[in-house]
Amino acid sequence: MSTSTPTTPTKKRSRWDAEDDDDEPPVQASSKRRAKSKQAKSETPPVQTPASTSTPPPVRPEPIRPTHSVYVPPRTLHPALTPSRSVYCYERLNAIEEGSYGVVFRARDKQTGEIVALKKLKLDEEKHGFPITALREINALMTCKHENVVNIREVVVGDTLTQVFIVMDFIEHDLKTLLTVMPSPFLQSEIKTLMLQLLSAVAHCHERWILHRDLKTSNLLMNNRGTIKVADFGLARRYGDPIGVGGLTQLVVTLWYRAPEILLGAITYSTAVDMWSVGCIFAELILKEPLFQAKGEIELLSMIFKLLGPPTAASWPNFQTLPLAKTITLPPQQPPQLRQKFPYLTSAGLDLLSRLLTYDPENRISATEALQHPYFNESPYPKHPDLFGSFPSAAAGEKRRKPFDSPSAPVRAADHKLLTDFDDV
Amino acid sequence: MSITIYPLASLSQIEKTPSREDGIPPELEEDLRAYGCKLIHEAGILLKQKQVAVATAQILFHRFWYVTSMKQFGIGDIGMGALYLASKLEECPIRMRELINVYDLLLQRASHTTGSTSSAQQYSDFKYVPMSYFGSTFYDLKDALVVAEMQILKRLGFNVHVVLPYGTLVNYLRVLGLTSREDVCTRAWGYLNDALQTPVYALYPVPTIVSAAIMLTTRHLGISLPSSPENRWWELFDAEWEDVWSVCGYIMRLYRERDAEDQKRLWGTAETLNARGRTAADI
Numbered sequence: 084m085s086t087s088t089p090t091t092p093t094k095k096r097s098r099w100d101a102e103d104d105d106d107e108p109p110v111q112a113s114s115k116r117r118a119k120s121k122q123a124k125s126e127t128p129p130v131q132t133p134a135s136t137s138t139p140p141p142v143r144p145e146p147i148r149p150t151h152s153v154y155v156p157p158r159t160l161h162p163a164l165t166p167s168r169s170v171y172c173y174e175r176l177n178a179i180e181e182g183s184y185g186v187v188f189r190a191r192d193k194q195t196g197e198i199v200a201l202k203k204l205k206l207d208e209e210k211h212g213f214p215i216t217a218l219r220e221i222n223a224l225m226t227c228k229h230e231n232v233v234n235i236r237e238v239v240v241g242d243t244l245t246q247v248f249i250v251m252d253f254i255e256h257d258l259k260t261l262l263t264v265m266p267s268p269f270l271q272s273e274i275k276t277l278m279l280q281l282l283s284a285v286a287h288c289h290e291r292w293i294l295h296r297d298l299k300t301s302n303l304l305m306n307n308r309g310t311i312k313v314a315d316f317g318l319a320r321r322y323g324d325p326i327g328v329g330g331l332t333q334l335v336v337t338l339w340y341r342a343p344e345i346l347l348g349a350i351t352y353s354t355a356v357d358m359w360s361v362g363c364i365f366a367e368l369i370l371k372e373p374l375f376q377a378k379g380e381i382e383l384l385s386m387i388f389k390l391l392g393p394p395t396a397a398s399w400p401n402f403q404t405l406p407l408a409k410t411i412t413l414p415p416q417q418p419p420q421l422r423q424k425f426p427y428l429t430s431a432g433l434d435l436l437s438r439l440l441t442y443d444p445e446n447r448i449s450a451t452e453a454l455q456h457p458y459f460n461e462s463p464y465p466k467h468p469d470l471f472g473s474f475p476s477a478a479a480g481e482k483r484r485k486p487f488d489s490p491s492a493p494v495r496a497a498d499h500k501l502l503t504d505f506d507d508v
Numbered sequence: 509m510s511i512t513i514y515p516l517a518s519l520s521q522i523e524k525t526p527s528r529e530d531g532i533p534p535e536l537e538e539d540l541r542a543y544g545c546k547l548i549h550e551a552g553i554l555l556k557q558k559q560v561a562v563a564t565a566q567i568l569f570h571r572f573w574y575v576t577s578m579k580q581f582g583i584g585d586i587g588m589g590a591l592y593l594a595s596k597l598e599e600c601p602i603r604m605r606e607l608i609n610v611y612d613l614l615l616q617r618a619s620h621t622t623g624s625t626s627s628a629q630q631y632s633d634f635k636y637v638p639m640s641y642f643g644s645t646f647y648d649l650k651d652a653l654v655v656a657e658m659q660i661l662k663r664l665g666f667n668v669h670v671v672l673p674y675g676t677l678v679n680y681l682r683v684l685g686l687t688s689r690e691d692v693c694t695r696a697w698g699y700l701n702d703a704l705q706t707p708v709y710a711l712y713p714v715p716t717i718v719s720a721a722i723m724l725t726t727r728h729l730g731i732s733l734p735s736s737p738e739n740r741w742w743e744l745f746d747a748e749w750e751d752v753w754s755v756c757g758y759i760m761r762l763y764r765e766r767d768a769e770d771q772k773r774l775w776g777t778a779e780t781l782n783a784r785g786r787t788a789a790d791i
């Protein structure tokens with residue numbers, strides 16, 4: 084791309100700098116802006132007012148500020164249009180991990196000294212402009228801001244059009260690494276806290292019509308204050324949108340956490356796929372290792388059938404309508420082995436787990452429902468996050484990590500097929 | 509439901525737009541914005557693109573000119589980039605080649621119109637010359653499109669979240685007990701769509717714009733709504749009078765009469781700026 088680097092830096096940088104200079108504390112700034120707003124507007128009245136509306140505004144006493152509905156934030160709460168800053172605003176520290184899609188670095192904000200994580204998006208060889216998957220990732224992060232979703236600070240750019248970085252708060256651990264280095268598993272009280280956090284993040288995303296589609300322990304970050312942050316929205320997507328000719332892709336969710344309806348080729352699926360993954364994560368927190376460590380889809384299905392008993396017309400009425408249902412032979416009926424697998428889990432805990440690992444997506448528990456589950460209201464109660472111990476952070480290079488191998492998320496490029504066949508120029 | 513905060517131009521961005529700082533008169537900027545939006549709209553129709561994508565593109569287009577001068581990029585290129593990007597955001601992506609062909613046609617037609625004198629002549633003898641598949645025009649436009657999409661993203665800080673007003677309109681009309689009046693719904697809906705040609709969606713929150721559309725509609729149809737000082741209907745929607753009034757002004761200005769000379773001058777300028785923008789972006 085010869086047309087890339089151009090024009091921006093000097094102008095944009097100076098605009099950015101200028102803006103930084105007159106930064107004020109938000110409270111002050113907002114009252115000032117409001118005052119200015121009135122003034123500015125009275126200076127430029129509409130040039131030409133239509134006859135039908137030309138009655139002058141009714142004279143009225145000093146306006147009483149309307150009490151604002153929470154659904155209508157005051158104008159001052161809307162952020163200004165803000166161009167991307169340069170990646171050179173950050174000093175690169177160490178590489179955290181090379182994921183399947185991008186590289187993640189630890190970095191320091193040169194102005195504030197804050198430590199952040201920079202995720203470089205893979206943008207080369209794009210035939211269709213900026214990749215839709217990267218757009219979804221950025222949008223999902225911006226739309227789903229929540230205490231338990233990793234905070235996106237901004238998106239910065241490098242020298243060429245192919246260098247784009249998501250800047251996030253740096254979070255010390257990911258759950259997968261933690262689980263492998265922890266000497267003993269999480270306590271039930273800790274698991275309850277983590278599950279409540281995870282469920283409230285997932286409920287929040289689903290309320291905003293976002294499916295994560297890649298929930299797994301390596302995408303759950305955790306800080307030293309016992310707080311989980313859902314990360315990696317690289318496969319996220321809005322649901323309820325038109326789904327295109329081929330339907331939704333089956334190339335989502337890392338194998339071990341993939342819901343049975345996706346395995347069986349469903350082309351429309353919804354929030355329930357995330358809930359299945361949550362079930363797998365719940366089990367993993369208890370077991371301290373992934374629940375279904377299958378090598379392929381067939382093995383995974385048979386592991387699921389073994390643990391839960393094969394699906395029946397009663398447990399999954401629509402099973403036979405799924406595209407791949409006919410291609411597999413169900414094993415003979417056998418009782419579920421969930422209880423044997425989790426001998427120490429209370430019956431409430433087991434009930435929650437089995438509602439998450441329910442075959443029929445229509446019947447699978449939703450995140451909002453799960454938050455109300457009796458499991459969280461029985462002793463031992465959820466532990467306060469502050470009481471969690473802290474661990475050396477592998478991501479900060481404090482200790483070498485030795486993660487067990489897990490399959491990685493499906494290659495995102497495959498998602499492009501969704502865009503139907505494109506021009507080949 | 510959830511509150512989603514979308515960006516709006518700040519006061520300093522409104523007072524000194526980059527184009528104005530670059531010496532482009534405010535009226536011309538306003539006209540070029542409207543013209544660029546018309547092109548997006550027409551391209552959307554030719555491409556049979558969904559209205560949500562077209563509306564999103566128009567709003568991104570307006571936001572862009574609060575952070576970039578029209579001397580730097582052409583309204584044609586940015587419009588094309590906005591439509592391409594918005595189509596992805598709305599999960600109904602379009603093919604680059606089709607978009608480029610459509611824009612090429614629209615721009616050819618516009619330059620034809622600029623050259624001829626009477627409006628009857630304008631459409632009758634216009635012949636579209638499709639560009640050659642291997643010619644350089646296509647590749648030039650393709651580069652321009654890729655650059656435009658990326659520039660929109662960069663200059664808006666990748667915050668391309670857009671909230672469209674239609675759902676809000678339906679809610680408000682219900683609250684005001686006006687849903688049964690088809691004339692009200694249609695007219696207010698029309699104002700909201702026309703408003704897409706003006707910058708208001710980059711300037712005011714959706715409730716304010718919807719209130720303005722209802723204001724214009726009810727005044728036009730002679731429907732009275734509570735507006736005594738202690739009971740003003742727009743305050744129900746957290747809109748402020750000055751803002752509603754200003755949005756009404758933006759919309760009404762779209763309908764003022766233009767003479768043919770004015771039109772020609774505008775389209776001529778649009779073309780020169782577009783060409784100039786293209787070269788600037790290529791450096």
Ligand SMILES: Nc1ncnc2c1ncn2[C@@H]1O[C@H](COP(=O)(O)OP(=O)(O)OP(=O)(O)O)[C@@H](O)[C@H]1O
Pocket residue numbers: 179180181182183184185186187200202233251252253254255256257301302304314315316317478491492
């Ligand atoms: N905000 C952050 N703070 C600290 N570490 C992070 C952060 N974001 C990501 N990481 C680390 O980088 C890894 C990869 O990040 P992420 O999952 O977003 O990228 P990816 O390439 O999409 O991953 P995947 O391997 O799942 O395809 C995470 O597992 C985590 O270890």
Ligand SMILES: [Mg+2]
Pocket residue numbers: 182301302315
């Ligand atoms: Mg990941």
